[in-house]
Amino acid sequence: MRKWTSEIGDEDVGRDVTVYGWIHEVRDLGGLIFLILRDREGFIQVTLPRKKVPPDTFDVAKKVKRESVVKVVGIVKREPKAPQGYEITPRVIEVLNESVVPLPLEVTEKVPAELDTRLDHRFMDLRKPRIQAIFRIRHNILQSVRNFLSEHGFIEVNTPKIVSTATEGGTELFPISYFEKEAFLNQSPQLYKQILMASGFDRVFEIAPIFRAEEHNTTRHLNEAISIDIEMSFTDHHGVMKILEGLIVRVYEDVFERCEKFLKWMDVELEIPSLPFERIRYDEAVEIAEKRGEEVPWGEDLTTPALKVLAEEIGDIHYFIVDWPTECKPFYAMPYKENPKVCRSFDLMKGALELASGTQRIHRYNELVESMRAKGLNPDGFEFYLEAFRYGMPPHSGWGLGLERLLMSMLNLKNIREATLFPRDRHRLTP
RNA sequence: GCCCGGGUGGUGUAGUCCGGCCCAUCAUGCGGGCCUGUCGAGCCCGCGACCCGGGUUCAAAUCCCGGCCCGGGCGCCA
Numbered sequence: 001m002r003k004w005t006s007e008i009g010d011e012d013v014g015r016d017v018t019v020y021g022w023i024h025e026v027r028d029l030g031g032l033i034f035l036i037l038r039d040r041e042g043f044i045q046v047t048l049p050r051k052k053v054p055p056d057t058f059d060v061a062k063k064v065k066r067e068s069v070v071k072v073v074g075i076v077k078r079e080p081k082a083p084q085g086y087e088i089t090p091r092v093i094e095v096l097n098e099s100v101v102p103l104p105l106e107v108t109e110k111v112p113a114e115l116d117t118r119l120d121h122r123f124m125d126l127r128k129p130r131i132q133a134i135f136r137i138r139h140n141i142l143q144s145v146r147n148f149l150s151e152h153g154f155i156e157v158n159t160p161k162i163v164s165t166a167t168e169g170g171t172e173l174f175p176i177s178y179f180e181k182e183a184f185l186n187q188s189p190q191l192y193k194q195i196l197m198a199s200g201f202d203r204v205f206e207i208a209p210i211f212r213a214e215e216h217n218t219t220r221h222l223n224e225a226i227s228i229d230i231e232m233s234f235t236d237h238h239g240v241m242k243i244l245e246g247l248i249v250r251v252y253e254d255v256f257e258r259c260e261k262f263l264k265w266m267d268v269e270l271e272i273p274s275l276p277f278e279r280i281r282y283d284e285a286v287e288i289a290e291k292r293g294e295e296v297p298w299g300e301d302l303t304t305p306a307l308k309v310l311a312e313e314i315g316d317i318h319y320f321i322v323d324w325p326t327e328c329k330p331f332y333a334m335p336y337k338e339n340p341k342v343c344r345s346f347d348l349m350k351g352a353l354e355l356a357s358g359t360q361r362i363h364r365y366n367e368l369v370e371s372m373r374a375k376g377l378n379p380d381g382f383e384f385y386l387e388a389f390r391y392g393m394p395p396h397s398g399w400g401l402g403l404e405r406l407l408m409s410m411l412n413l414k415n416i417r418e419a420t421l422f423p424r425d426r427h428r429l430t431p
Numbered sequence: 432g433c434c435c436g437g438g439u440g441g442u443g444u445a446g447u448c449c450g451g452c453c454c455a456u457c458a459u460g461c462g463g464g465c466c467u468g469u470c471g472a473g474c475c476c477g478c479g480a481c482c483c484g485g486g487u488u489c490a491a492a493u494c495c496c497g498g499c500c501c502g503g504g505c506g507c508c509a
Contacts, residue, residue, distance in 0.1 A: 025470085025471090027468095027469045027470075027472055028466090028469095028472095029466060029467060029468075029469060029472075029473090030465070030466035030467065031466075031467045032466090032467035032468065032469075033467090033469090034468075034469050034470075034472090036469095036470080045469090045470080047468080047469090049467060049468090050467075051467085066460095079468090081468055081469080081470085082468090082469095082470085083469095083470055101441085101460080101461060101462095102441040102442080102460055102461055102479095103441070103442080103460080104441065104442080105441080105442055105443095106441090106442060106443090106459070106460075108459095108471075109471095110442095110443095110458085110459055110460090110471055111442050111443045111444090111458070111459045111460080112442080112443055113442060113443070114442090114443080114501075114502085115501090115502090116500085116501055116502085117442070117443090172507090172508090187509080188509075190509075212508065214507060214508050215432060215506095215507070215508095216432090216506080216507060216508060217432085217506095218504090218505085218506095218507095218508090219503090221507095221508070301508090303505090303506090304504090304505065304506085305504095305505085328509095329509075330509035331509075332509085333509090357509090375509085426432095427500075427501090
């Protein structure tokens with residue numbers, strides 16, 4: 001019977017099991033060989049006393065190379081001296097595919113490897129349980145997000161990633177050729193999820209890649225990332241902030257509950273944030289930063305050093321920075337009526353890291369066109385979007401949350417590249 | 432993109448300041464040998480490297496210039 005290593009227990013003692021996996025380590029003591037077999041779920045020790053296993057099986061174990069893929073069939077023994085409490089005395093060891101040596105990096109981590117080396121040989125890096133745990137947790141986060149949003153009436157959608165020119169201006173787009181036309185990779189599902197509000201879906205979410213052609217080179221930026229986006233009708237920015245903080249807490253709770261093993265592999269102690277998250281106004285944030293000697297001219301985005309001192313003052317917690325200057329938010333952000341210099345907007349922070357940002361959107365056609373012009377955008381290129389605002393667009397709000405950033409902040413990863421299987425950055429296009 | 436630091440066996444490093452003592456250190460790995468309770472197994476023998484191009488010099492891993500790449504910080508990031 002085929003089992004994963006984690007499934008081997010008392011009920012298997014004295015019985016035959018089949019395990020598949022990789023040879024993690026070989027400890028050859030001469031007349032006694034220990035093979036440590038690794039699979040997705042963990043390890044199991046395969047023990048070969050010369051006199052108790054078939055001679056040809058013993059020979060296979062003598063010669064097997066690390067990281068080869070094997071099938072092991074044998075009897076399970078309870079053994080206090082074995083690392084997992086159980087070991088297998090094999091009847092058959094079949095090498096399904098032999099590994100070449102030397103390895104491009106050490107899966108056992110006896111010798112560290114630099115991130116760049118690891119990413120060059122990512123498939124091998126991902127064999128490390130500690131690294132694979134990141135992506136097992138990522139899966140749980142996504143599951144949790146889908147459950148939470150579905151329970152709150154959101155419908156999952158997909159919008160085009162190949163788009164025509166003129167999205168929102170500002171960030172750089174990757175140009176691609178689309179038959180006889182020029183096209184771009186989408187930087188955000190923003191315009192499409194808003195259009196869907198005009199369709200009457202009321203609440204939608206999308207989990208999909210976004211592409212940004214910025215030449216940034218930092219530990220928290222990728223040129224291709226996964227964005228969790230929502231759009232919600234008949235609510236303001238406060239409404240979607242509530243959804244966002246509720247979602248974050250739910251994700252933490254679910255990961256805490258379902259990923260105990262993986263958190264342990266990673267040596268991460270998860271602290272579940274409590275509701276509601278603190279909210280500070282942009283004005284207050286600027287004041288705090290300036291008290292610490294970081295000047296931020298009103299109307300501009302908070303600089304990295306300003307966010308760092310802010311995090312030192314507030315703590316490494318989840319909090320919102322709300323009510324940003326209209327001039328540093330996109331054209332679709334709705335200004336306050338009584339003070340149009342400030343808009344109905346927020347960023348979700350974890351310490352100094354921006355996790356998400358959102359706004360209440362302008363839903364009136366004339367105001368929207370006016371706002372575009374004020375930002376130097378030409379409404380003509382946005383007709384497919386603007387049309388949706390002429391025939392009954394409800395008031396609506398939404399946000400976008402960076403999945404990799406959520407993952408990295410949750411697991412204390414120092415580099416966002418750790419949070420994606422095959423990162424795309426300024427210089428990396430392979431693997 | 433800017434500033435600073437860096438690039439040495441498969442991997443991670445010492446050596447670079449002050450050129451020769453370096454046909455280059457250590458660990459891990461790999462190959463071989465010994466070994467029946469390892470769990471970072473141990474012991475013995477062996478293998479394997481100075482990013483690329485140019486320059487200075489009797490002599491360059493070491494100094495200078497250019498390129499590529501990496502790390503940190505910043506910028507950019509609706």
